[in-house]
Every structure is written in C-alpha cells, then in structure tokens.
Amino acid sequence: MRLTLIVAGVLIGVVLGIGGYTFIYAKGYSYLTNNPAACANCHVMDGYYASWQKGPHHIVAVCNDCHTPHNVFGKYAVKASNGFRHSFYFTSGRYPDTILITPGSARVTENACRSCHGEITSAIEPHGGRISCIRCHAEVGHL
Amino acid sequence: MTKKTLILTVIIAALGALAITALLVNIFERKSEARNPFYRVVALNDTISDPAVWGKNFPMQFDDYRRTVDQVRTHFGGSEAVPRTPTGADPRSVVAQSKLEADPRLKTMWAGYAFSKDFREERGHAYMLIDQLYTERQKVVKQPGTCINCHASTYVAMKQLGNGDLFAGFAKINHMPYFEARKYVQHPVACIDCHDPSTMQLRVTRPAFILGLRALKKDPNYDPNSMATRQEMRAFVCGQCHVEYYFQGPEKTLVFPWANGLHADDILAYYDQVKQNDWTHAETGAGVLKAQHPEFEMWNQGIHARSGVACADCHMPYKREGALKISDHHVRSPLLNINRACQTCHRWPEEELKARVDMIQTRTFEMRNTAMDALMALIADIKTAQTGGAPPEQLASARNFQRRAQFLLDFVEAENSTGFHAPQEAARVLTLSIDASRKGEMVLRPMVTKPLPPS
Numbered sequence: 044m045r046l047t048l049i050v051a052g053v054l055i056g057v058v059l060g061i062g063g064y065t066f067i068y069a070k071g072y073s074y075l076t077n078n079p080a081a082c083a084n085c086h087v088m089d090g091y092y093a094s095w096q097k098g099p100h101h102i103v104a105v106c107n108d109c110h111t112p113h114n115v116f117g118k119y120a121v122k123a124s125n126g127f128r129h130s131f132y133f134t135s136g137r138y139p140d141t142i143l144i145t146p147g148s149a150r151v152t153e154n155a156c157r158s159c160h161g162e163i164t165s166a167i168e169p170h171g172g173r174i175s176c177i178r179c180h181a182e183v184g185h186l
Numbered sequence: 187m188t189k190k191t192l193i194l195t196v197i198i199a200a201l202g203a204l205a206i207t208a209l210l211v212n213i214f215e216r217k218s219e220a221r222n223p224f225y226r227v228v229a230l231n232d233t234i235s236d237p238a239v240w241g242k243n244f245p246m247q248f249d250d251y252r253r254t255v256d257q258v259r260t261h262f263g264g265s266e267a268v269p270r271t272p273t274g275a276d277p278r279s280v281v282a283q284s285k286l287e288a289d290p291r292l293k294t295m296w297a298g299y300a301f302s303k304d305f306r307e308e309r310g311h312a313y314m315l316i317d318q319l320y321t322e323r324q325k326v327v328k329q330p331g332t333c334i335n336c337h338a339s340t341y342v343a344m345k346q347l348g349n350g351d352l353f354a355g356f357a358k359i360n361h362m363p364y365f366e367a368r369k370y371v372q373h374p375v376a377c378i379d380c381h382d383p384s385t386m387q388l389r390v391t392r393p394a395f396i397l398g399l400r401a402l403k404k405d406p407n408y409d410p411n412s413m414a415t416r417q418e419m420r421a422f423v424c425g426q427c428h429v430e431y432y433f434q435g436p437e438k439t440l441v442f443p444w445a446n447g448l449h450a451d452d453i454l455a456y457y458d459q460v461k462q463n464d465w466t467h468a469e470t471g472a473g474v475l476k477a478q479h480p481e482f483e484m485w486n487q488g489i490h491a492r493s494g495v496a497c498a499d500c501h502m503p504y505k506r507e508g509a510l511k512i513s514d515h516h517v518r519s520p521l522l523n524i525n526r527a528c529q530t531c532h533r534w535p536e537e538e539l540k541a542r543v544d545m546i547q548t549r550t551f552e553m554r555n556t557a558m559d560a561l562m563a564l565i566a567d568i569k570t571a572q573t574g575g576a577p578p579e580q581l582a583s584a585r586n587f588q589r590r591a592q593f594l595l596d597f598v599e600a601e602n603s604t605g606f607h608a609p610q611e612a613a614r615v616l617t618l619s620i621d622a623s624r625k626g627e628m629v630l631r632p633m634v635t636k637p638l639p640p641s
Contacts, residue, residue, distance in 0.1 A: 051192065051195045054195065054199035054203075055199055058202045139526075140526050141529045143533060
C-alpha cells in the first residue's frame with residue numbers, strides 16, 4: 044500500500060516537475076506582467092512589437108493598454124482567452140502570415156481608444172453610430 | 187488505494203507527462219526557429235548562373251522559385267495546363283490555353299504577324315525558355331537573338347561574350363540569330379539576374395532597361411544600381427523585362443521606347459517619331475505595332491506605384507518560414523495569395539478584396555471588348571474602301587488611325603493585369619483607342635451632312 048502511494052506520488056511529482064520546468068522555460072510567468080516584451084516571446088509578434096516600438100503610442104501605451112480592458116477582471120479574462128487561442132494556433136502552426144484582429148478584440152481596442160481620448164471622440168462621434176477609430180488611424184499602435 | 191486506481195493514476199500521469207513534454211519540445215523548436223540560422227554551403231561569384239547552386243545557400247527561396255511551374259487560373263489571367271501530344275519538333279506534353287482561340291478577333295488584329303499563328307497565356311517563370319523555344323512563331327519567322335534577353339538568364343553569357351563588358355555582350359547577343367544565341371544560355375531567369383552574388387542586394391543586369399531609364403530620365407549617366415532606392419529596385423528588377431519594347435534597326439537592338447514618357451500615347455508618339463512599324467497589316471496594308479506586356483509602364487500610372495508599393499510587395503510578398511521573414515520567390519498573381527499580398531495593408535476579408543479586383547477587371551475587360559469591336563469595324567471598313575477604290579490619302583489616314591487604335595488597345599490587352607495595375611489609365615487608353623477607330627471610320631464615310639448655310 045505504501046509502495047503504491049510512493050509510486051503515485053513520484054508520478055505526479057514528475058508531471059509537476061516537467062510542467063513547472065516548461066512553465067519557466069516558456070516564460071509563463073511573464074504573461075502575468077504588463078511587459079510588452081512578453082507578447083513577443085513568440086516570434087509571430089516580432090513585427091508588431093518592432094513597429095509598436097517605432098509607433099507614436101509607444102511612449103504612452105503598452106500592448107495591454109490597448110488590447111485588454113481597463114479593469115482587473117476583464118484584463119485577465121482577455122489575457123486568458125487570447126493566451127489560449129494564440130498558444131493553440133502557434134503550437135499547431137495553423138495561422139496566416141498576416142494575422143487579422145477578431146471582432147471581440149477589435150471591440151476591446153476601440154474601447155481603449157475612447158477610454159483615453161473620450162473627450163475628443165465624444166465631441167466628433169456622429170449621432171446614433173460609431174466609426175471605428177482605426178479605420179483612419181490604422182497606424183497609431185503598430186503596423 | 188486499489189490496483190485499478192493505481193493503474194488509472196499511472197495512465198493519467200503518463201498522458202499528462204506526454205502532453206507537457208510534447209509542448210516543451212514544441213516550444214523549444216519554436217525558440218530555435220527564431221535564431222535565423224544561415225549556412226553558407228557554397229561560395230557564390232559573378233559567373234554562376236545555375237540557380238541550384240545559389241539554392242544551396244538559400245534553400246527556402248530556391249524552393250519557392252521552383253514553384254513557378256504551377257499553372258493556376260485566376261478569373262482573367264493565369265495559365266491552364268492543356269495537355270498536348272509531344273512531337274519530335276516540340277517535346278512539350280503540357281502547354282497553356284490559346285488566347286487566339288479564346289478571342290479570334292486577335293487573329294484579325296495581328297493579321298500578317300507571327301502572333302496570329304500562336305499566342306498562348308503566359309506560364310510561370312520556369313517555362314520562359316522552353317515556351318519561347320517551341321512556340322509556333324519560331325517556325326513562321328526567323329527570330330533574332332534579341333528575344334533571348336528576357337527569356338533566359340543572360341547575365342553571365344553577356345559578360346562572357348563582351349569579355350567583361352555587359353553592354354558589348356548585349357550588342358553581340360542582339361545581332362545573333364535566335365538559335366545561335368540560345369547556345370549561350372542554359373536557364374530561365376535565375377538568381378543572378380536580380381541579385382548581387384556577394385551581398386544579395388537587388389541589382390539590374392539588363393542593359394536595355396538601364397538605357398531605357400536613361401532615356402526616360404534624360405540623364406545619360408543614370409545608374410539604377412548605385413542611384414535607385416531599395417524600394418525602387420523592388421520594381422526595377424521586374425521592369426527589366428515586363429515592359430514594352432521594340433527591335434531597333436537591322437542590328438535588332440532591344441530598345442525600351444521611353445524617351446517621351448511611360449504612357450501608352452507617349453510611347454506611340456515615340457514610335458511615330460522614329461517611324462517604327464513592327465509589321466504591315468496583311469488585310470489593310472497599315473504599318474502597325476505590337477504592344478508587349480507593359481506591366482511596368484501601366485503600374486507606374488496606378489495608385490499602388492504612387493503609394494510606393496513595388497511589384498515585389500504584391501507578387502513576392504513577405505512570408506514566414508519558421509521565424510524567418512523571406513520574400514516569396516514563387517512569383518505569381520496576388521489573387522492566389524491574398525492574405526500575404528493584400529491584407530498586410532488592406533484589412534478587409536479576402537472575399538471583399540477579391541471582389542474589388544474582379545470589379546475592376548470585369549469593367550476593363552468590357553471596355554477592351556468594346557474597343558476590339560470598334561477596331562474590327564474599322565479594319566472591315568478599310569478593306570471595303572480598298573476594293574471600292576477609295577482615294578489614297580483617305581486610305582492612308584484611315585490606316586494611320588488603325589495603327590493608333592490597335593496599339594492603344596493592345597497596350598491594355600497585352601498588359602497582364604486586365605486594368606488592375608492602373609484602372610483609370612487603362613480606361614483612358616481604351617477610350618483613346620475607340621476614338622481612333624471612330625475617327626478612322628469617319629475618314630472613310632461620305633459626308634452625311636451638308637455644311638450649314640451662312641446665317
């Protein structure tokens with residue numbers, strides 16, 4: 044009986060050990076931070092990260108400021124769902140070279156624009172409708 | 187804990203370990219990809235035209251380059267693999283569809299010229315040499331070596347023939363008969379035609395293009411290889427061949443007719459000045475011209491050129507191989523590669539982008555058909571007038587309008603984008619063509635109205 048427990052314990056320990064190593068090796072902890080470099084852990088984001096560094100918003104906003112909601116719960120919920128989707132596609136390799144934003148993520152960025160620039164946007168917004176900010180300002184964040 | 191539970195624990199733990207290890211290895215592989223390895227296997231120099239040798243150092247680019255054998259149709263362009271029975275004279279078992287069969291009016295437009303005998307949709311770069319070698323046009327006329335300028339990798343051959351002087355070698359190749367020039371070349375367009383072997387930088391190797399640019403810029407010392415920007419070079423290397431040209435004089439020198447500008451009517455005015463006729467029309471006796479794939483000229487009039495978008499941006503867009511970003515050397519229609527070619531700038535769904543292109547091309551094709559019908563009517567009228575004994579000066583004037591109408595029409599017809607490279611310019615050129623056909627017919631018509639009496 045004791046032997047069985049030891050065997051089970053060792054097995055679970057091994058899984059935890061490999062899992063822990065994988066988490067550290069993949070810099071899993073970095074995704075909990077606000078550091079934009081974390082988003083470029085995967086080379087898919089290299090181009091976007093590089094063009095953000097040269098873009099006008101890099102002094103005032105990091106990836107999370109535009110791509111996650113401005114509240115703690117929403118922020119980590121979006122991080123979790125995007126994180127899962129990105130890891131899935133990057134691991135399986137099934138994604139196009141030019142990645143396009145999903146409608147849900149587009150809503151997040153639109154709200155982010157308005158959260159900082161609300162004074163201007165509310166003054167120019169037409170009645171009964173919204174124009175997407177990035178329809179014209181496509182290059183403010185990155186190319 | 188029973189035995190059953192233990193076995194279950196082992197299985198679950200094993201599967202867990204397996205999944206995590208697989209993920210670990212995958213992450214490791216992705217991280218290794220990001221290190222951009224480059225292995226220099228062979229030393230390249232300025233005398234190696236065989237792309238397979240270059241391909242040893244650049245296997246990914248070479249792999250894509252070899253894919254230009256693909257034959258894929260788009261709505262208005264692209265070649266379709268048509269099987270044929272190989273013969274002793276022509277061993278090809280696959281060719282592209284005949285454009286003469288698709289539109290027999292072309293035979294009338296080119297009556298008396300070799301193009302009325304065999305004219306097929308162009309295939310990919312890989313076929314440029316064999317398709318030229320075996321076209322029926324070779325049997326109808328004796329072609330000069332000039333033709334090989336753009337149907338083979340000629341850089342090394344020209345350097346050797348000119349004892350190191352590219353321009354002297356160029357002159358020699360032009361003077362040879364085609365089949366003699368053919369002996370000096372082995373490959374279709376290859377790496378060395380666009381790249382410097384020591385730096386891999388883009389470079390122009392075709393003397394006709396350099397001379398054409400000098401005429402266009404009115405600067406006899408212009409040298410694209412040292413004076414053009416990187417983005418200009420990404421169009422210039424393609425413009426070495428995808429242009430309008432003619433064979434000048436008995437030396438058959440390849441000349442790009444750009445001294446007046448790059449518009450179709452600028453080029454026509456140039457041909458009028460130098461009194462160039464490509465051939466005499468068999469049905470009307472008009473001195474006429476054949477336009478040849480003026481993609482570079484047409485692209486120059488469009489919004490993409492104006493926005494600084496070069497040929498390579500859409501026809502060789504960047505792609506990802508692992509973490510490496512490379513230019514796609516599988517040169518092809520952007521419509522077959524919309525995500526990389528268009529969506530980098532145009533963030534719209536693929537179907538929407540395709541529909542926009544199709545709208546432009548459908549309209550251009552309709553205008554082209556209208557211009558073609560107008561030209562057919564003019565040619566028929568000239569034939570009738572000839573047999574009816576019309577005055578020579580009227581006939582000469584009508585023939586001159588035919589020359590204008592068919593060169594302008596052919597400029598859009600021969601241009602391989604069905605108007606997309608510059609939609610409004612294509613429309614403008616076609617209206618000029620229709621207007622020339624109309625004026626030509628007017629010349630041959632008897633007066634339908636009397637002059638108004640003085641009021």
